[in-house]
Amino acid sequence: MKRRTHRDTGFPSHHNAIADEHGVVHKDWGGRISVALTMPNTYYVGMSSLAFQLLYWMFNCEDDVVGERIFWEKGAAQAGHPLLSLESDMPAASFDIWAFTISWEMDYFNVLELLRQSGIPPLAADRHESRQWDGSPWPLIIAGGPGVTMNPEPVAPFFDAILIGEGEEAVPNFIELCRTGLEDPAALVAELDRTPGWYVPALRPSNRHHPHFRTVQRLWVRNLPDYDTSSTLYTPNTEFGNMHLMEIARGCGRGCRFCLAGYVYRPAREQPLERLLKSAEAALHNGYTKIGLVSAAVSDHTQIDELAIALQRMGASLSASSMRMDPISVPLIKALAETGARTLTVAPEAGSQRLRNVINKTQTEAQMMQAIALAQEFNFPQLKLYFMIGHPTETDDDIQAIIDFVVAARKLFKRRIAINATPFVPKAHTPFQWEGMAPSALLRQRQKTIHQGLARHGVDVRADSPDWAEVQAVLSRGDRALANVLLAIPSGALSVRSFFQSMADQGLDKESYTGAWEVGAPLPWDIVQSGVSENYFHYELRLTANNQTGLSCPPDSAGCLACQACDQAWAFRYGANNKRPVPAAKGGPWRAEDWQPWTRLKAEKHAAVSPIELAG
Numbered sequence: 151m152k153r154r155t156h157r158d159t160g161f162p163s164h165h166n167a168i169a170d171e172h173g174v175v176h177k178d179w180g181g182r183i184s185v186a187l188t189m190p191n192t193y194y195v196g197m198s199s200l201a202f203q204l205l206y207w208m209f210n211c212e213d214d215v216v217g218e219r220i221f222w223e224k225g226a227a228q229a230g231h232p233l234l235s236l237e238s239d240m241p242a243a244s245f246d247i248w249a250f251t252i253s254w255e256m257d258y259f260n261v262l263e264l265l266r267q268s269g270i271p272p273l274a275a276d277r278h279e280s281r282q283w284d285g286s287p288w289p290l291i292i293a294g295g296p297g298v299t300m301n302p303e304p305v306a307p308f309f310d311a312i313l314i315g316e317g318e319e320a321v322p323n324f325i326e327l328c329r330t331g332l333e334d335p336a337a338l339v340a341e342l343d344r345t346p347g348w349y350v351p352a353l354r355p356s357n358r359h360h361p362h363f364r365t366v367q368r369l370w371v372r373n374l375p376d377y378d379t380s381s382t383l384y385t386p387n388t389e390f391g392n393m394h395l396m397e398i399a400r401g402c403g404r405g406c407r408f409c410l411a412g413y414v415y416r417p418a419r420e421q422p423l424e425r426l427l428k429s430a431e432a433a434l435h436n437g438y439t440k441i442g443l444v445s446a447a448v449s450d451h452t453q454i455d456e457l458a459i460a461l462q463r464m465g466a467s468l469s470a471s472s473m474r475m476d477p478i479s480v481p482l483i484k485a486l487a488e489t490g491a492r493t494l495t496v497a498p499e500a501g502s503q504r505l506r507n508v509i510n511k512t513q514t515e516a517q518m519m520q521a522i523a524l525a526q527e528f529n530f531p532q533l534k535l536y537f538m539i540g541h542p543t544e545t546d547d548d549i550q551a552i553i554d555f556v557v558a559a560r561k562l563f564k565r566r567i568a569i570n571a572t573p574f575v576p577k578a579h580t581p582f583q584w585e586g587m588a589p590s591a592l593l594r595q596r597q598k599t600i601h602q603g604l605a606r607h608g609v610d611v612r613a614d615s616p617d618w619a620e621v622q623a624v625l626s627r628g629d630r631a632l633a634n635v636l637l638a639i640p641s642g643a644l645s646v647r648s649f650f651q652s653m654a655d656q657g658l659d660k661e662s663y664t665g666a667w668e669v670g671a672p673l674p675w676d677i678v679q680s681g682v683s684e685n686y687f688h689y690e691l692r693l694t695a696n697n698q699t700g701l702s703c704p705p706d707s708a709g710c711l712a713c714q715a716c717d718q719a720w721a722f723r724y725g726a727n728n729k730r731p732v733p734a735a736k737g738g739p740w741r742a743e744d745w746q747p748w749t750r751l752k753a754e755k756h757a758a759v760s761p762i763e764l765a766g
Contacts, residue, residue, distance in 0.1 A: 167193055168236055173383040175206075176237055177216040183328055185209050185217045186235055186245040186289070190252060190260035193221045193236075198389040200381065200397055200444055201295070202251055207382035208321050209249075215325060218245075222260040227267035228642040242268035243282060246332055248289040250309075252297035255625035256618075258305050259644050262636050265291075265308065272637065274310050274352060278336070287335050290328075296414050299368065301578035301675035304628035304636070306351035310335070311342045313349075314678055315369030316400075316415075318377050320347050349677065356630065358676040365679040372720055374400055374419040380429045384438060393440040393469065394433035396426055398457070402446035403703030404474070405742055406499070407510045407690055408538065410577040411446055413682055416715035418446075418705035423453045427460055434464060441466040449473040449482055452706050458485040472497065475517040480524065487528035494525040497536040500544075501551030507697045508543050510690070512742045515555065522562045532566045535559065539596050540574040540588035542694065549596050553603035560607050568610040571597050573619035577626050579680040581690035581700075583673065586666035587623050590616035617646040624653070624663040629674035631658060681715040699742040 168174060187206055189196035196202055196219070209217030218235035220242055226233075233242045242248060242264070250261060265272040270288055271280065277288040294313035298305060302312045313320055323345065331338035343350040347369035355363055371377065379397035386392050401415035430441050441461055448470040451457065458481045461468055467489040470482065475496065483494065496518055500506045503515065525533050537552050556569060573593050576585050588596075593616035601611045625632065638652045650660055667673075669691065670684075690700045701712055708724050710716070 167197075167385060167387045170387060171383060171385045173381075174237065175210040175217065177210070179216055179238070179240075182214050182216045183212075183247065183325065183332065184240075184245045185215060186220050186242055186248045187217055188220045188222075188248065188250050188264065190222050190250060190257040190264055192223065194388055196221050197383065197385055197387070199251075199253065200379070200395045201253075203382045203395075204377075204379060205249070205251060205317065205321070208318070209325070212322075212325055214329070220248075220264070222264055225642075227263050231267070233264060233268045243270055243289065245289045247328065248291045250291075250293040251295040252293055252305075253295050254297045255304070255622055257297060258625055258636060259639075261293075261305060261308065263641055266641055272308050273633075274307060277310075278352070290332070290335060290338065296411060299414055300410060300678060300680060301626065301628070302349060302351070302678070303356055303630050303674045304625050304632035306349075306356070306630055307633040309351065310339050311348050311350050313369070314347050314366045316371050317369075318371050320369055351630075354677060356674065356677040358672050363677075366677055367679045368414075368681055370415070370417075370681070371400070371419070375422055375425060378425075378429070379421060381433070381438075390440075390442050390469070392438060393442045394430065394438040395442040395444050396429055397421065397444045398426055398448065398451050398454075399445040399705060401705075402450070403705065403707070404447065404450075404512075405510050405690070405700050405702045407508075407581040407694060407700070408499075408541070408574060408577065410580060413579050413680060413715075415446065416681060416713065417703055417720065418450070420451055420705050423457055423460075426457060427464075430461055430464060430466055434466060439465065439467055440469065442469040442471070444471050447472055447474045449475075449479040450705060452704075454479050455481040458482040461485065462489055467491075473521075474513060475521045476513045478517060478521055478524075483521065483524050484528060487525075487530055492530065493532040493534055494521070494530045495534040495536065496521055498552075498555060499536065499538050500541060500548060501537065501553070501555045502548050504697050505541055505544060505548045505551070507699050508694055509538075509541055510700050510702075510742055512699055515558075519558065519562060522559045526563045526565075530565070532568065533559065533563045535567065535569040537569060537571050537600075538574050539571050539600075540593050542574075542582060542585045543697075544588070546596075546599075549599055550603075552600055556604055556609055557607055560609065566610070567608070568612060569600075569604070571600050571611065571613045573614060573616050575619055575623045575626055578673070578675040579678070579682060581687045581694065583627070583687065584667045584669050584671075584691075587620060587664045590620055593619070615646075620660065620664055621646060621649050624649075624660065627663050627674065631656065681713075683714040686713040702742040 187209065189199055189202045206217055206219065209215050218237040220233060220235050234240060262272055271277050281287060290310050292311045292313065293309045294317055298312055299314050327338060327341055331341060339350050342348040343353045346367055349366040357363060381395045384392050399418060399420040401418040402412045403418040404412060406412050433441065445451065448454065462485040468486050469491055470486060498513065498518055499511045500509060522533060535556060560567060574587065576582050576587065597613040604611055634656050635652045635658065638655060639648050653660060669688065693700050703710060708721055711721050
C-alpha cells in the first residue's frame with residue numbers, strides 16, 4: 151500500500167484560518183491511509199457545510215486514516231500556487247485518496263481547476279495508464295454529494311468512482327476496502343463496482359439501451375438516529391461563524407416538483423427531540439451558544455414547537471435554515487426573534503396560487519401573510535422572500551402576482567424587505583426533468599418587470615443571472631460529452647461566452663440541453679436509480695397539466711409505496727396502517743394540501759391550546 155510520511159514542502163500554509171478552528175484533527179501520516187477531503191469551493195463556503203464537517207469526522211474516527219482538507223482559492227491556480235492540504239501542507243498528489251463532495255453543478259469548473267493545479271491528470275483513463283514521477287500511483291479520486299448523486303455524467307470521466315446517495319453507511323466499508331486494496335487500484339475500483347451505491351464510470355455504460363447497462367441503486371440511511379449529525383468543527387470564518395449546527399431532519403416529503411433535494415433525500419427522516427437537546431446541551435456547555443437548525447424544512451419536524459421552546463429556555467440563540475408556513479410554527483418564529491435572529495425567510499416560490507399548485511408548493515397566501523405579520527410583531531429587522539421565475543406554464547400574470555404579493559407584504563412588514571428572483575433550472579430525477587428553461591431574454595425581462603414594480607416600494611430586488619442559469623441547466627441535464635467541454639475551457643478563462651463557445655466547438659447545441667424533452671425518452675442519468683419511479687414522475691406531470699397538487703409524505707407517516715422511494719420494510723415499519731402514529735389518510739398517500747398530521751395530534755393533546763399559548 152502506498153504510504154508517505156510528512157515532509158517539509160517548502161511552501162507556506164495556504165490558509166491562516168486553521169488557527170481559529172476548534173475540532174481540527176492533526177495526525178502523523180506514518181502507516182495511515184491519507185484522505186484529502188474537498189468541497190470544490192472556498193474555505194468560507196466549504197466550512198459552512200455540515201455535511202462536509204461530518205465527512206471529516208467520519209474519516210478521522212478511524213485510527214489508521216488521516217483526513218485533511220483542501221479548498222479551492224480563486225486565482226490560486228493561475229498564480230501558480232501549489233495545492234496543499236490545510237492541516238499539514240501536503241500536496242494533493244501525495245494523498246492515497248482524494249474525495250470531493252459536490253453540492254451543486256457550478257462547482258464542476260472548480261473540480262477541474264483543482265485537478266490541474268495539483269498536477270494530476272484530470273481524466274481517470276489517463277491516470278490509469280500512467281504513474282507519478284516517483285513511480286507511485288495517482289490518488290484514487292472519488293466524489294459524492296447531491297451535485298453528482300442524481301446526474302454524475304458531465305464529470306463522470308474525471309472520477310474513478312462516484313458514491314450515489316448518502317455516505318454514512320458507505321464510508322466505513324469504503325475504508326475497509328482501501329485497507330487492502332490501495333496497492334492494486336484497478337482491482338479496488340472493480341470491487342467498488344460490485345459494491346452497492348458505487349458508480350465506476352469506466353466499467354458501466356450509462357445508456358439504458360447498452361447490452362451491459364446496469365443501474366446504480368442510491369444509498370440512504372434508514373435509521374438517522376444511529377448517527378450524530380451535528381457540528382464537529384467550529385470556526386468564525388464561515389457563514390455560520392462558531393455556530394453549532396444540528397441536522398434535525400433529512401429529506402423532505404413535500405414534493406415540490408422543481409426541487410432536487412426533495413427527491414435525492416426521500417423519504418424524510420428525523421432526529422428525535424431527546425438527541426437534539428443533548429447535542430445542544432453539550433454545545434452550550436462548551437461555550438457555543440448559537441444553535442443552527444438544519445433541514446430541508448425545519449418547521450416540518452414533528453416536534454419543532456417543543457424543540458424551539460426548550461432551546462430558548464436553555465439560553466441558546468437560534469437560527470433556522472428554512473421554514474414552511476403550512477402549518478406555521480409560532481414558537482419557532484418567536485424563539486428566533488427573541489434569541490437574536492435578524493431575518494425571517496419565506497419562500498413563496500411563485501406569486502399566484504395557480505402556479506404554486508403547478509409546482510406543488512401548497513403554502514397559501516393567507517398562511518404566508520400570517521408569518522409576515524408575525525415578523526413585524528416580533529420585530530425582525532429584515533424579511534427575505536424567495537421566488538423562482540420561469541416555472542413551467544408561467545405567464546405575465548404570474549409575474550404581476552409576485553409584485554402584488556410583495557406589495558401586500560410591504561403593508562404588513564414596515565422594515566427592510568429583500569426578494570430574490572431565481573431562474574427555474576430543470577433538475578434530474580424530479581417531475582420537471584423533461585421541462586425546458588424559459589429563454590434567458592424572457593427571464594431578464596421578467597426580472598426587470600419585478601424590479602420596476604417594486605423599486606418604488608423600497609424593496610431590494612436581487613436577481614440571479616439568467617445566462618449563468620442556462621449554464622447550470624446544461625450541466626444539470628448533461629451527459630458525458632460535457633466533460634470535453636469542461637476540459638476545453640482554459641484555466642482562468644471561464645465565462646458564459648467561453649462555456650457556450652466550447653460547447654459549439656465540441657459540436658454540441660445549447661438548446662438540446664436547455665429545451666423541453668420528450669417524456670419517456672432515455673435520459674443521461676438513467677444510470678442512477680434514485681428510488682422514485684419514472685411512472686410516479688409521469689403521474690405528477692399529469693397533475694401539473696391540470697394545475698393540481700400532488701402527493702406528500704410527512705416524516706412520521708407510513709404505509710405508502712406510491713413513489714417507490716421507500717422499500718417495503720420502511721413503508722410498513724409501524725406494522726399495519728391502523729397502528730400508524732398519525733391520523734392516516736385511510737391507508738392511502740397524503741395529498742399535499744393535507745400536510746398537518748402532527749398539528750392535528752397536538753390539537754387533541756392540548757385541547758386546542760393555541761400555538762401562542764404553547765410558546766408562552
